Amino acid sequence: MKRGLTPFHLSILALGFGFLYVPIALVVFYSFNASRLVTVWGGFSTQWYVSLFANEALLQAASVSLRVAVAAGALSTVLGTCAAFALQRFGRFPARSLFAGLVYAPLVMPEVIIGLSLLLLFVGLGIDRGFWTIVAGHATLGLCFVAVVVQARLSGFDRSLEEAAQDLGASPARVFRSITLPLILPAMLAGFLLAFTLSLDDFVIASFTSGPGSTTLPMRIYSQVRLGLTPEINAVSTLLIGFVGCALLVASTVNRLKAPSQAR
Amino acid sequence: MSVRLRLSALRRWVLAVPALWLVIFFLAPFLWVLKIALSKPAVAQPPYEPVLLLADSWAVMIEKIAALSFDTFEIVMTDDLYFAAYLSSLRLAAIATWLTLLVAFPLAYAMTRAPKKWRAALVMLAIAPFWTSFLIRIYAWIMLLKDEGLINKALLSLGLIHAPLSMFATESAVLVGIVYSYLPFMILPLYNALERQDPALLEAASDLGATPFSAFWRITVPLARPGILAGLLLVFIPAVGEFVIPDLLGGSDTLMIGRSLWSEFFDNRDWPTASAVAILLLALLIVPLMVYERQQVREAKP
Numbered sequence: 179m180k181r182g183l184t185p186f187h188l189s190i191l192a193l194g195f196g197f198l199y200v201p202i203a204l205v206v207f208y209s210f211n212a213s214r215l216v217t218v219w220g221g222f223s224t225q226w227y228v229s230l231f232a233n234e235a236l237l238q239a240a241s242v243s244l245r246v247a248v249a250a251g252a253l254s255t256v257l258g259t260c261a262a263f264a265l266q267r268f269g270r271f272p273a274r275s276l277f278a279g280l281v282y283a284p285l286v287m288p289e290v291i292i293g294l295s296l297l298l299l300f301v302g303l304g305i306d307r308g309f310w311t312i313v314a315g316h317a318t319l320g321l322c323f324v325a326v327v328v329q330a331r332l333s334g335f336d337r338s339l340e341e342a343a344q345d346l347g348a349s350p351a352r353v354f355r356s357i358t359l360p361l362i363l364p365a366m367l368a369g370f371l372l373a374f375t376l377s378l379d380d381f382v383i384a385s386f387t388s389g390p391g392s393t394t395l396p397m398r399i400y401s402q403v404r405l406g407l408t409p410e411i412n413a414v415s416t417l418l419i420g421f422v423g424c425a426l427l428v429a430s431t432v433n434r435l436k437a438p439s440q441a442r
Numbered sequence: 443m444s445v446r447l448r449l450s451a452l453r454r455w456v457l458a459v460p461a462l463w464l465v466i467f468f469l470a471p472f473l474w475v476l477k478i479a480l481s482k483p484a485v486a487q488p489p490y491e492p493v494l495l496l497a498d499s500w501a502v503m504i505e506k507i508a509a510l511s512f513d514t515f516e517i518v519m520t521d522d523l524y525f526a527a528y529l530s531s532l533r534l535a536a537i538a539t540w541l542t543l544l545v546a547f548p549l550a551y552a553m554t555r556a557p558k559k560w561r562a563a564l565v566m567l568a569i570a571p572f573w574t575s576f577l578i579r580i581y582a583w584i585m586l587l588k589d590e591g592l593i594n595k596a597l598l599s600l601g602l603i604h605a606p607l608s609m610f611a612t613e614s615a616v617l618v619g620i621v622y623s624y625l626p627f628m629i630l631p632l633y634n635a636l637e638r639q640d641p642a643l644l645e646a647a648s649d650l651g652a653t654p655f656s657a658f659w660r661i662t663v664p665l666a667r668p669g670i671l672a673g674l675l676l677v678f679i680p681a682v683g684e685f686v687i688p689d690l691l692g693g694s695d696t697l698m699i700g701r702s703l704w705s706e707f708f709d710n711r712d713w714p715t716a717s718a719v720a721i722l723l724l725a726l727l728i729v730p731l732m733v734y735e736r737q738q739v740r741e742a743k744p
């Protein structure tokens with residue numbers, strides 16, 4: 179029985195990853211197109227990046243998006259880590275399955291439903307929509323992703339370390355600070371970055387929960403995409419891809435470096 | 443145990459804060475959607491009536507609640523257009539989900555065959571597109587599929603076709619969009635299920651005379667079933683309610699329920715109808731959602 183890569187497996191990998199990455203690569207490639215027609219190559223140029231930085235509305239939207247993403251990421255991390263602890267460490271408690279269900283449901287719930295229901299809630303409560311309502315929406319989604327990531331780390335966690343520290347007389351706060359926290363910190367950071375990028379990318383929930391003056395970057399991109407292809411969208415997409423790519427690289431490196439022995 | 447007791451107050455908060463958050467921002471809003479779905483559209487701000495106010499007296503409140511009606515539901519449920527949209531959402535999501543499985547299975551399988559030291563990187567590479575903006579990935583397909591798009595350009599210049607194929611603004615474009623966008627959701631559970639399998643099982647099968655083909659169907663696939671089910675649910679449930687993909691890649695005749703909800707809400711400003719559509723969409727998804735929840739909760743047992 180041969181284990182390992184045959185040429186057959188290699189070609190599947192090449193085709194599969196080609197399918198995933200070629201479209202993205204083409205967006206990046208054509209952002210350096212001198213032609214105004216996106217799909218007609220007219221020579222190399224960086225002019226669309228220059229015009230991007232003169233586009234006030236787009237810059238404004240990017241700044242809203244970044245601030246929303248930082249706030250939503252931070253909030254998600256705190257809430258999600260708490261949820262992960264409750265799920266992983268608290269054993270059985272009343273309504274545990276309901277709680278777990280609430281944590282996992284937003285991961286698959288169609289975004290139009292989440293967006294619409296949040297908007298109706300805010301209107302019903304008389305809350306003006308804007309920056310913080312988007313943050314609340316994104317944090318709800320991000321919480322779930324953080325909870326999944328942190329819970330995975332907690333479940334592969336060697337609890338004898340905590341017990342040993344406790345036996346040696348460390349207070350629970352001390353145990354948490356010097357054992358538990360350092361061990362789950364990489365997962366929390368990874369969770370933060372995931373919630374951050376999720377918020378940065380979200381279009382549907384933001385459309386429902388944003389108010390005047392809090393248009394996010396995806397909302398701007400969407401309205402431009404509806405009008406047709408423009409090289410400017412390629413340029414802003416390339417910047418976003420680069421940005422998210424760096425964030426992911428940091429997240430995965432941190433997650434791997436700090437936990438060499440996290441194998442299950 | 444004494445440590446446990448001292449911590450119990452803290453533990454209560456650790457549980458209560460995320461639980462309350464989810465109840466307020468995820469569970470309670472559904473009840474609100476139901477309430478709006480039972481209201482009537484109105485030319486007002488907000489555009490529905492009755493509007494329940496905390497300041498209302500009991501009598502007024504009861505009167506208002508009595509004014510709630512199932513009219514909107516009736517309209518949505520008897521309207522052929524909505525019915526067609528529901529059916530077409532289910533059909534497109536189902537086809538796209540199977541296609542995703544067809545693409546993802548060989549890929550996940552090949553990934554488990556890669557040398558151990560590559561695998562973490564391959565997994566990362568497989569899920570990374572999920573974190574790149576959804577809109578950008580759909581935009582990439584607009585670039586590829588349009589009449590003057592890159593695929594047509596390439597085929598024309600190779601002389602394979604003489605007139606551009608119309609692929610953009612069709613149901614097939616929507617299917618490609620869904621497969622492409624949701625592929626990472628399918629790869630990950632499949633990979634996890636396949637990687638856990640003991641290669642000795644296949645060796646045993648081949649020692650007992652099974653062909654690789656029958657060993658694959660009788661051992662690999664059945665053992666991967668939980669992963670397949672998880673992947674199918676992770677793709678199907680959100681795909682049914684998808685808005686961005688049918689809106690940007692589909693034609694004006696591509697009906698999907700997420701799109702109907704969106705246009706009722708944003709274009710027609712008919713909040714009660716949008717809410718009724720949302721409730722019926724949720725009703726449509728309740729069975730797959732419950733299967734998904736059961737699986738997740740079971741897997742996450744501490």
